[in-house]
Amino acid sequence: MSTTLEGSGAWRPQTTGRESIAVGVSAAIGRTPLVRLDRLFPQSGIEVLAKLESANPGGSTKDRPALAMVRDAVASGRLRPGGTVVESSSGNLGVALARVCLEHAVRFVCVVDSRTNGTAVAAIRALGGRIEMVTDPDPETGDLLTARLRRVEHLLSEIPGAVNLHQYGNPANPAAHEDGTMREIAEATGHRLDVLMAAVSTTGTLAGCSAYLRRTSMDTTTVAVDAEGSVLFGGTAAPRPLPGLGAGVVTDISRTVDPDRVVRVSGLDCVVGARLLAEREGILAGASTGGIVHALGTLVPDLAPGSRVALIVHDSGVPYLGTVYDDSWVRTTLHAAPSDVATATTALRALARRG
Structure with missing residues (x-):
């Protein structure tokens, strides 16, 4: 038995009648x-399909x-x-790169910021990556992503001979999603x-x-x-x-992407969608998928009955158990009580009910 590895990492077994081994x-x-x-959304009258990218080995589409x-x-x-790879990441790409760099006998330095959840940081370190933490926004733009890129x-x-893969502009990023x-x-x-719905940050998934x-x-x-507060596609x-949804730079x-529609979501929207x-x-x-779910609920009234919609489940919710799924964090960070989440959830379900 043999296997082939394609450019996007997709596995194609050449079967011999026995179960294939990767x-x-x-x-x-x-x-x-x-x-x-x-x-x-059982009363929406549409077919909803979820692409579970959280099933990838690193837990995300990255x-x-x-x-x-x-x-x-x-x-x-x-x-x-x-050699050494130095890359900026909000978490998921860092985890993925730490493992891939390990596999290729390459050192990895990941530049993250203070919003990056602790689980992702711990995973990168466990996989041999070095963490460079940015705590202060860029003084000129007030943006953490810009500060990360400067770092x-x-x-x-x-670092002699260090390489930056530049996920924000590398053609191999969208190509992996086009072919995969x-x-x-x-x-x-x-x-x-x-309809295809995807969250955007580098926009690699949607572009591909x-x-x-x-x-x-x-x-x-x-x-x-996209996130409220992101500058992508004309945002303010x-x-x-x-982290991981939207961007502070174009x-x-x-x-290269011209989506048919852009829906911006708040932090509370992401919480409501993920929990639902x-x-x-x-x-x-994770949070970005929660944003997609919320956005889908708001779009149901505009969709023809019987529409088939695919949404990307970009990552697992495990790293977000202390944020999106934690009432104390939601109250402190988003200033929303459990009753506010419940009210918003009821409103979303009502909006996604046809007839």
């Missing part, structure tokens, strides 16, 4: 389940671009065994999909999925779910309480 954990990236959600970007850097000769530049000048995430969704649905939709002439509406900069990849998904479907997802 060679190395990277071979398990991709082929994530696409699950129909019948209980999330496994795909992490593997693709490292492979591309190795193939080009920019990155060699014993990356400083480290690149300080969207191709898998399209093949599972017979290329019949009315959009590229596949264009290339295959699929008649699918794309919805970018403001503090964002949750990324290079985002300039957990309570209704038993899927424990």
Whole structure:
């Protein structure tokens, strides 16, 4: 029996009648389940499909671009065994890169900021990565992402031969989703999909999925779910309480994306959506997925009955147990009591009820 590893990390077994065995954990990236959600909005009159990217080995969709970007850097000769990768991350990409760099005998330095949850930081360290913590926003822009990127530049000048993969503009980032995430969704649905919803930060996921939709002439509406306070797609900069959703700078990849619709969500919206998904479907997802669920509920009145909608479950909710799923954190950070969450949840369910 043999296996082939494609550029996006997708695993394609060559069957011999026996169960296939993946060679190395990277071979398990991709082929994530696409699950129909019948209980999330049961009276919406639409079909909801969830792409469980949380089933990737690192627990998030970032496994795909992490593997693709490292492979591309190795193939080009920019990155060699014993080298160093320095990258900015809000958490998930850092975890994915720590593992991929370990696999390729490369050192990894991850620049994070004070919003990054402790679970992700601990995971990066457990996988051999070095953490560089940014605590203060950039003095000129007041943005933490900008401060992280400045720290990356400083480290690149300080560490001999260090390489930055530049997830915000690296073509290998969206390519991993074009060949992987969207191709898998399209093949599972017979290329019949009315709406695709994805959260945006680097915008790599949406850019790659959009590229596949264009290339295959699929008649699918794309919805970018962005954070309030993000500057992507004409947004206005403001503090964002949750990492991994939105951006404080316009990324290079985002300039290549033209979503059909942009829906901006608040921190409370993300809490409501994530908790509703957990309570209704038993899927424990992260904050960005919660934002997608909330956005979907608000869009139901605009969707034709019978519409088929696919949403990306970008990551697991385990790292968010102390934030999105914790009443004390929600009260302190978002100034919302459990009664406020309950009221907002009831309103969302009512909005997503057709007839």
